[in-house]
Amino acid sequence: MQPIAPSSREKILETAEVLFAARGFSAVGMREVADRVGLSKSALFHHFASKLELYLAVVERILVDIDARQEAAAQPKSDAFERVWHWIEVTIDTLAENPSHARLLLRTLFEEDDVAPEDEDHLDQLLAKILRRVGQAIQEGIDRGELRPVSIPHTLQSIVGMTVYHFASGPVGEKLFGDEIYSSAQVRQRKEEVFQLLRRGLLVTID
Amino acid sequence: MQPIAPSSREKILETAEVLFAARGFSAVGMREVADRVGLSKSALFHHFASKLELYLAVVERILVDIDARQEAAAQPKSDAFERVWHWIEVTIDTLAENPSHARLLLRTLFEEDDVAPEDEDHLDQLLAKILRRVGQAIQEGIDRGELRPVSIPHTLQSIVGMTVYHFASGPVGEKLFGDEIYSSAQVRQRKEEVFQLLRRGLLVTID
DNA sequence: ATTCCGTCCGACCGGTCGGTCGGTATCAAA
DNA sequence: TTTGATACCGACCGACCGGTCGGACGGAAT
Numbered sequence: 001m002q003p004i005a006p007s008s009r010e011k012i013l014e015t016a017e018v019l020f021a022a023r024g025f026s027a028v029g030m031r032e033v034a035d036r037v038g039l040s041k042s043a044l045f046h047h048f049a050s051k052l053e054l055y056l057a058v059v060e061r062i063l064v065d066i067d068a069r070q071e072a073a074a075q076p077k078s079d080a081f082e083r084v085w086h087w088i089e090v091t092i093d094t095l096a097e098n099p100s101h102a103r104l105l106l107r108t109l110f111e112e113d114d115v116a117p118e119d120e121d122h123l124d125q126l127l128a129k130i131l132r133r134v135g136q137a138i139q140e141g142i143d144r145g146e147l148r149p150v151s152i153p154h155t156l157q158s159i160v161g162m163t164v165y166h167f168a169s170g171p172v173g174e175k176l177f178g179d180e181i182y183s184s185a186q187v188r189q190r191k192e193e194v195f196q197l198l199r200r201g202l203l204v205t206i207d
Numbered sequence: 208m209q210p211i212a213p214s215s216r217e218k219i220l221e222t223a224e225v226l227f228a229a230r231g232f233s234a235v236g237m238r239e240v241a242d243r244v245g246l247s248k249s250a251l252f253h254h255f256a257s258k259l260e261l262y263l264a265v266v267e268r269i270l271v272d273i274d275a276r277q278e279a280a281a282q283p284k285s286d287a288f289e290r291v292w293h294w295i296e297v298t299i300d301t302l303a304e305n306p307s308h309a310r311l312l313l314r315t316l317f318e319e320d321d322v323a324p325e326d327e328d329h330l331d332q333l334l335a336k337i338l339r340r341v342g343q344a345i346q347e348g349i350d351r352g353e354l355r356p357v358s359i360p361h362t363l364q365s366i367v368g369m370t371v372y373h374f375a376s377g378p379v380g381e382k383l384f385g386d387e388i389y390s391s392a393q394v395r396q397r398k399e400e401v402f403q404l405l406r407r408g409l410l411v412t413i414d
Numbered sequence: 415a416t417t418c419c420g421t422c423c424g425a426c427c428g429g430t431c432g433g434t435c436g437g438t439a440t441c442a443a444a
Numbered sequence: 445t446t447t448g449a450t451a452c453c454g455a456c457c458g459a460c461c462g463g464t465c466g467g468a469c470g471g472a473a474t
Contacts, residue, residue, distance in 0.1 A: 008451075024318070026234035030432065040453050042434085047451090051432065103317060110313060110375045111231070127379070153383040154400040157376065161368025169317045169364065172334070176360040193361040201404035215421080237462065247423050249464085254421090258462065 009047050011037050017058045021100035024107060025055055056119045059108050062101050063126040069094050070133060080141030081203055087134050088159060088198070089191060095167040096187040102167035109164065131156055138202070147202045155202070162194050216254050218244050224265045228307035231314060232262055263326045266315050269308050270333040276301050277340060287348025288410055294341050295366060295405075296398060302374040303394040309374035316371065338363055345409070354409045362409070369401050 015036045019028045030051055034041040048054040073090045077083045095102040108123070135156055141147035166173065166181075173181050180186050200206055222243045226235045237258055241248040255261040280297045284290045302309040315330070342363055348354035373380065373388075380388045387393050407413055 024231050024233065026231065029430075031430085039451095041432090042454080043452050045433065106317060106372075109379050110310060110372070110377050124382070128382075131383075148403070150403070151396060151400055154373075154397060155404075156383065157373045157380065158369045158401065158404060160376075161370075161372035162365045163368075165313075165317070165368035165372045166361075166364045169367075172316050173364065175331070175335075176338075176363065189358060190361060193358055194365065196355075196357075197362075197365060197404065197408035200407045236460080238460085246421095248462090249424080250422050252463065 008037070008039065008043070012039070012044060012047055012054070013058055013061055016054055017062070017100050017104060020055060020058055021103040021107070024111075025051075030054075056123065059104065059123055060126065062104060063123060063130065065101070066091060066094055066105075067126060067130055070130065080137065080144055080146040081199065084134060084137045084141065084202075085195060085198065087137065088163065088194070092163055092167075092187070092191055092194070095163060096182055096190075099167060099182060102164055103170070106164050106168040109160070131160075134159065141202070146204060148204055150202065159198070162197070166190060215244070215246065215250070219246070219251060219254055219261070220265055220268055223261055224269070224307050224311060227262060227265055228310040228314070231318075232258075237261075263330065266311060266330055267333065269311060270330060270337070272308070273298060273301055273312075274333060274337055277337065287344065287351060287353040288406065291341060291344045291348065291409075292402060292405065294344065295370065295401070299370050299374075299394070299398055299401070302370060303389055303397075306374060306389060309371055310377070313371050313375040316367070338367075341366065348409075353411060355411055357409065366405070369404070373397060 012033065016028070016033050019033060019036070030041050030044055033054075034044050037044075044054070048057065069090055070087055073086060075083050075086050077086060095105075135152045138147060138150070138152055138155060142149050169181075177186055219240065223235070223240050226240060226243070237248050237251050240261075241251050244251075251261070255264065276297055277294055280293060282290050282293050284293060302312075315334075342359045345354060345357070345359055345362060349356050376383075376388075384393055
């Protein structure tokens with residue numbers, strides 16, 4: 001299913017991502033996507049069999065991107081917390097770079113699945129892979145006595161909440177931070193705040 | 208605008224809350240709400256001028272409830288962190304009691320406002336009041352030297368992320384916790400995990 | 415008995431939704 | 445030069461959307 005041609009398909013995906021991220025699946029019409037891309041609505045259905053398929057392709061693209069970025073980030077660290085933090089930092093970077101990722105990700109995390117069983121499974125596996133990577137690092141830290149014996153699922157939820165939600169919180173976030181959530185200074189501070197909170201919260205001994 | 212009769216209006220609000228929370232504003236039709244309540248669609252428009260007004264009424268109801276619960280929770284605590292934590296605990300209780308609250312709240316937090324300026328302001332003020340209450344308590348703790356000099360907005364975002372997101376995360380949360388997020392045991396553990404993370408993360412000296 | 419009002423309904427409106435269909439232009443392989 | 449596949453379009457479809465309208469029913473006040 002690759003040789004359909006890259007250019008238009010890619011433009012459709014990018015445009016749809018922004019719209020879906022901003023307003024959600026059902027509030028975005030195929031007509032609107034088509035107009036923004038500069039194609040006819042029929043052309044969209046040439047590239048994607050249905051609206052749902054387009055949506056799933058958008059989500060998968062994001063998950064694959066995050067997974068690849070985490071994978072690419074080498075981790076020669078021996079320190080358990082440093083390894084956990086390294087992955088979190090990479091994820092924060094990708095979320096801060098493109099807010100649409102964060103918003104769309106948050107949607108898929110808490111929205112009821114209207115999804116077909118087949119593709120749902122695929123996306124779930126991608127997501128599980130990303131979470132498992134961080135979860136296992138925490139578990140190893142606990143086993144080695146470096147980290148407190150926290151609940152892995154609960155800690156993952158906290159991490160997701162502190163990262164994905166932060167960069168997805170649109171109007172409210174902008175009200176709290178004055179429209180500068182995504183500025184490099186604010187991103188740096190976000191990292192620092194989360195880092196301190198997690199370090200003190202997770203480590204057994206703080207130096 | 209009170210003597211419209213409580214019964215039907217209340218049933219509409221409750222039904223709409225569940226639907227809006229599960230699938231969002233645009234994915235829910237007035238016909239569906241009407242059918243679930245057992246009324247005709249026209250009857251809904253008798254009680255609420257438009258779909259948007261119904262949605263705003265649902266959101267306001269939730270915010271007022273949370274605000275009232277926080278207000279009702281007396282806080283004779285002299286300890287700064289205990290006061291902060293007390294409010295967080297109350298909020299966690301209300302979110303855990305009715306998942307629809309958490310989900311709908313999360314939606315309004317990060318979804319773009321399609322809202323009219325007037326009512327938007329009203330809801331924003333309610334939300335700001337709830338956040339300010341916790342924020343000021345943290346600030347006082349910092350001023351008194353009990354809490355680390357953290358960024359108030361960032362800390363608020365972290366708290367929201369750890370509480371609202373957790374109880375709003377539908378399928379993903381259920382996959383992590385085995386369909387028991389809202390069980391009293393899991394809620395208790397959630398409190399404990401968040402408590403430990405915040406206590407160690409915020410306090411200057413941990414005893 | 416009449417008036418009035420809150421509550422509710424069925425029928426209907428214009429518009430938009432996701433999706434289909436027949437057809438055209440292009441280009442490469444035969 | 446024909447064939448076939450890719451990319452695209454305009455016109456169209458049935459279903460459904462939020463919202464309106466005129467009227468029916470019942471109880472309370474006059």
